[in-house]
Amino acid sequence: MQITLSALYRYPLKSGQAQVLRHSLVSPEGLALDREWMVATPEGQYITARTHPQLVLVKAEPCDSGITFSAPGMNDIFTPLSAFAAQQQADVWENTFSARSGAQELNHWISAYLEQTAIIMWTGLEPHRRVKNHPDVPIRFVDGYPLLLISEGSLAELTRQARQDFSMLRFRPNLVIRNAEAFAEDQWRRIRIGEVIFELVKPCERCVLTIIDPDTAEKSPQQEPLRTLAKFRKFPAGVLFGQNMIARSTGELRLGMAVEVLD
Known part of the structure; x- marks a missing residue:
C-alpha cells in the first residue's frame, strides 16, 4: 500500500x-512560519511548556504584516512585524544567536498570561542559527x-x-x-x-x-x-x-x- x-x-x-x-x-x-516566535526571559533565554504548560494553549495566527496571539482569559493582541525592532541575542539549548525583540505591548501581554516577566522574540526574516553539524541548514526556534x-x-x-x-x-x-x-x-x-x-x-x-x-x-x-x-x-x-x-x-x-x- x-x-x-x-x-x-x-x-x-x-x-x-x-x-x-x-x-x-x-x-x-x-515548514513556512514554523517556530518563528518564541517566549523568552528578558535576557533571551527560551521558555517552553516543559516549565510553563499553559503555553500549549496560546494560539498564534501570523499574516504578511504581523501576528495575532490569543490565550485563555486574555484579549487577542495583534503585533506588526515592525514592532520587533531591536536586535537581541537568543538562547535555545545553549545555542546563542541573533534574533528580534522589542514588542513592548506584546511583552506585557505574555507576562500577564504567564504571571512572570517574559518577552516574545521573532527570528526575523533571515534566521541566524544553524543545525548542529549541518552548517548549511538554517533553523528558527x-x-x-x-x-x-x-x-x-x-x-x-x-x-x-x-x-x-x-x-x-x-x-x-x-x-x-x-x-x-x-x-x-x-x-x-x-x-x-x-x-x-x-x-x-x-x-x-x-x-x-x-x-x-x-x-x-x-x-x-x-x-x-x-x-x-x-x-x-x-x-x-x-x-x-x-x-x-x-x-x-x-x-x-x-x-x-x-x-x-x-x-
Whole structure:
C-alpha cells in the first residue's frame, strides 16, 4: 500500500498551539512560519511548556504584516512585524544567536498570561542559527532540527501498548505519514515527497512535554505516554519516537502526496 502524507502541522509560537494545514511550503528551514516566535526571559533565554504548560494553549495566527496571539482569559493582541525592532541575542539549548525583540505591548501581554516577566522574540526574516553539524541548514526556534516526522503506525503501536489513546499533537510533529509499519521510519535515511528530498538525520528524544495534554495543558499524573514509551522505546540515546528531518530543497507539500522511500 502506498505511503502517503496524512497530516501537516506547524507551531508559529514555540510550545504554542498547533496549526493544522492542508498544504505548506517547505524549505531547509522547515515548514513556512514554523517556530518563528518564541517566549523568552528578558535576557533571551527560551521558555517552553516543559516549565510553563499553559503555553500549549496560546494560539498564534501570523499574516504578511504581523501576528495575532490569543490565550485563555486574555484579549487577542495583534503585533506588526515592525514592532520587533531591536536586535537581541537568543538562547535555545545553549545555542546563542541573533534574533528580534522589542514588542513592548506584546511583552506585557505574555507576562500577564504567564504571571512572570517574559518577552516574545521573532527570528526575523533571515534566521541566524544553524543545525548542529549541518552548517548549511538554517533553523528558527526549534529545539535542534527543522522538521519532525512521525507515522500513524508508530502512534497506533504506542496506543496498543498503553491501552489508551493519545493525540498525535502530544509529540508535535510537522509531517505525519500513513500506511507505514510501526517505526518503519527508524530505518529510513532519505525520502521524497513531491519534488522535495528529505534526509532523516536523527531520532527524536522525547521529554516531559509529551505528558502535557495539548487541549487542556494538564500533565498526566501517570506520566503517560512517556512512561509506556520508556518500556519499549528506550535506547542509549534516550526514549525515542519520531525522526528529525532536513529538507534538501524548497517545494510545496499537500495532504495525500505519495511518500517514496529512497534508502
